[in-house]
Amino acid sequence: MRAILLIARKDFKLIVTSPLFCFVAALCTVVWSLMYLSFLRQFAAQGLMANMQGGGAAAQSLMNSVFVQHISVVNLVLIFTLPAITMRLIAEEKKMRSYDLLLTSPISSTDIAVGKFLAGLGAATALLLISFIYPAGTSLIAKFHWPTLIILYFGIFLITALYAAAGLFASSLTDSAMLAVFMAVVFNLMIWFVGQSGAGSDVKWWATLSEYISVGNHLSNFLKGTLRVSSIVFFTSAVGFFVFLCQRVIESARWR
């Protein structure tokens, strides 16, 4: 446990103080600000009409038209930017040979994998918090149902955790940061497509399974403000799966 936290803290600090992280955070802020403003403007235009129908409906559509679109943009941006943040977790250690230090220290490969995952998750959460400023700030000028927003954010947090775990695994496969980014983006896209592929399939079990592993499906539940146990179970096990794969890769390096 001590080793996990030690590694997590070290890597988190190295990531968030790196110029790359600042660049990514700035990029995200620019994209999200522009998009969020345009969603708000669209909403305001529709709002003129909605005014005639009373306040409740307006609050509902703030959630639907602005927050839901915002979350989709956040998700899309994270698919492509998180890999740039998780890439260095292991690939860089391998390249700089500091990996030798980890492997000859009295800690297990599980400590390394979990510690590094937590560092990646921490950095990803920092980005999510930035994106949270927008809807939170909107509460100054409009009323909405906070619990729904919280569920929405819990959902995107789970998805982000999955991207971080996939990025960590990609990073463990290579000592080239570029390759790690590329693989992580591919993994993230696969995470989306693998669930979509079974939709409407004739094979019954495949259709059911793919519905369960479809991230899009889980996300749309979150967007409706519903939180299912099956979602939590799914994301936790998917994250665990990637962290486990990463641990296997670290372990296998000793046997080559």
Next chain:
Amino acid sequence: MIEISNLTKNYGDRKAIDSLNFTVKKGEVVGFLGPNGAGKTTTMKIITGFMAPTSGQVKVAGFDVFENPYEVKRRIGYLPETPPLYGDMVVTDFLEFVAKLKGVEDSRVNQLVARAVEKTQLGDVRHRLIQNLSKGYRQRVGLAQAIVSDPEILILDEPTVGLDPRQVAEIRTLLQELRGSHTIILSTHILPEVQATCERVIIINRGRIVAEDTLSGLSNRLRGGSYVQLRVRRNSSELAQALKAVGGVTSVEINGNNLKVHGTGTEELIEAVSELAVAKRAGLVELSHPEAGLEDIFIELTTQH
């Protein structure tokens, strides 16, 4: 302290080391010598638990490296060929991280970091980013991370590479200080370094041990003995003739006023040679006994077959 039996490592179908056997006793300083590609680094990586051997066994302090990796790793400080450093960390933060990683209790960390900084003379750069340090300083940080947890065993892969002569001398002093209380294996190409610091030498070539002995033992093995070198001002050929008659002298090489006397029995040889040089009034200006001539041993042992 360290027992190695039948250690073999294949990379694919290339044999990097081939059934190595040796032991290192507690408190010994052992030099690990061999030409490029001999398998020094490979052996060290296996001892430290970085990777598994193809076959064979390594025991450190009675623990098998692969059955009890934590017990072994806790006891070893390792400086790999490339020092394992985080460029964007400050020197002291890095050493603190390593100490904790090695399982040092929080209460001792600061004290041990200060000690490592002092011993490797990093005081001036302790608050600088590692990536901005020069190569020699980075090597010192690498050495500092090996000793920071105060391990019983130090495994140093070419510890003085890239250091300036003064620092090399300081590292030697450091190793002298550590000997006795620590068991040390160091690999190197620099022969005088072995002569200055090691009690015992293991020479390996192409993955096999070709010699394993104390320094003086090794020198005696070579050409059945050692040699004495002397420089005189005159009468060199006359002296050479006289020397050949001395008991124990096997041959005399003469090169102007420089003479090289091969023979057995180091101290007797020196005594006899110096006495004769004085008796012949040759004007002895220099008499040296190049301990071991390790370079010769090294070249001879690693170029045969």
